[in-house]
Amino acid sequence: MRKVKNLSASLSLVCICWLGVLSLTSAFPQQQELPVSPSDGEGLKFYYFPTPDQQMEIVYNDLESLNASNIKPATKTIFLLDGFTSTATSPMNTYTKNNFSGRADVNVILVDWGSLSGAELSIGTPIEMVFSYLVAFANCATAGDRMAEFFQFLRVNGQIEFSDMTVISHSLGCHVAGAAGKRTKALFGERIGRIVGLDPAFQVTPWEQQIRLQIGDAEAVEIYHTNRDGVGDSNLATGDITMFVNGGADQPCKEEDSEIIGKCSSHSYSWQLYNFALNNDTVKACPCKGANCLCKRCSLDCSDPVRIGWYIPSDVRGSFYVSAGPME
Incomplete structure (x- = not known):
């Protein structure tokens, strides 16, 4: 989403957002529990990839x-x-699926919520973009409900325990992951093992607080901040593990696109780095406190840095800073 360069355009977008938000009031009544509408989750697709080319x-x-x-x-x-x-073939889904599938020690399931994510709506103008985002947001709880039901379906029939489940989510998908984690706990009294939030989307509406990804949605909630000054969440303490990558706001993307990972932005850098770390043990994190969490290029001077990403030690908790450069 490009930044608006003048005040009048900014005010127009704010007015548009709030008009759209107010129109959704009836969809989000003043209640504490998430809406339950499992029949509306039929648009969600679950694709298992035993290898990158088998769907x-x-x-x-x-x-x-x-x-x-x-x-x-x-x-x-x-x-x-x-x-x-997003769709099943969006860059984050495609690259991460290719990177993880085919391994003997994991199952990879791609969750396609394209019919609910706004992918089927026009976003040619700012008004259309705001409307599409509000529609996608309104569908997050529904998608999360169906995911929770699917988790239980796998546990009962596929002998896959909640504790062995990890959701790797990006941007607005983190809202869906948060809703899925909350609903799993509410319905079945247990939490899934881990939810990874790769630069969770910023909070636009007050209703997002009910579903946004946060501590308690899984046994471990792991957050990576890469675009806090842009489309990413600016909250500082939403995860059991919170990673501030290069200060958490702006990332060292190259001007040219990578042949391996594709177009880089500070927002996409989150999932690109997570994938890079799967096959490279050079990206480490150090515990941080206060201002040094937001240090853009800190040297790792802690005595025992931890590896980030899939191989992060299971018992790690707290806030960390990460210094990383452009990914080849």
Whole structure:
């Protein structure tokens, strides 16, 4: 989303946002519990990838599709969940799926919420973009409800425990992940193992507080801030583990696109770095306190830095700073 360069345009967008927000009031009544509308989650698709080139849809409550997938039981299972206007083939989904699938120690399931994420709506103008975002946001709780039901379906029929489930989410997908984590706890009395929030989307409406990703939505909530001054969340303490990458606001993207990862922005840098760290143990994090969390280029001077990403030690908690450069 490009920044508006003049005051009148900024005020116009603010007015548009709030008009759209007010129009959604009826959809979000003054209540504490999340809305339950499982029948509306039919648009959610779950694709299992035993290898990067094999795609097998597992349909919620369809044992035949689950059995046909030959998903590995009692195995750590990753759910990939991209953000606003994402589809099954969006860059974050495609690259992360290719990077993780085919490994013997994990299952990879790509969650396609394209029919709910705003991908099917026009965003050619600022008004259309705001409207599409509000529609996508309004669908986050519905998508989260269906994901929670799917988690239980896998646990009961696929012998995959909640503790072995990890959701790797990006941007507005982090809202869906937060809603899914909350709903799982509410319905089944347990939490899933981990939710990774890769530069969670900034909070536009007051209703987002009900579903946004935060501590308690999983046994461990792991947040990576890369664009806090832009489209990323500016809150400082939403995770059990909070990573401030190069200060958490602006990232060292190269002018040219990478042939491996594609177009880089401070927002996309979050998932690009997470993927890079899977196959490179050179990116480390040091504990931080106060202002040094926001240090743009701090040297790692702690005695025992931790590896970030998939291989972060399971018992790590707290806030950390990360210094990383452009990814090749």
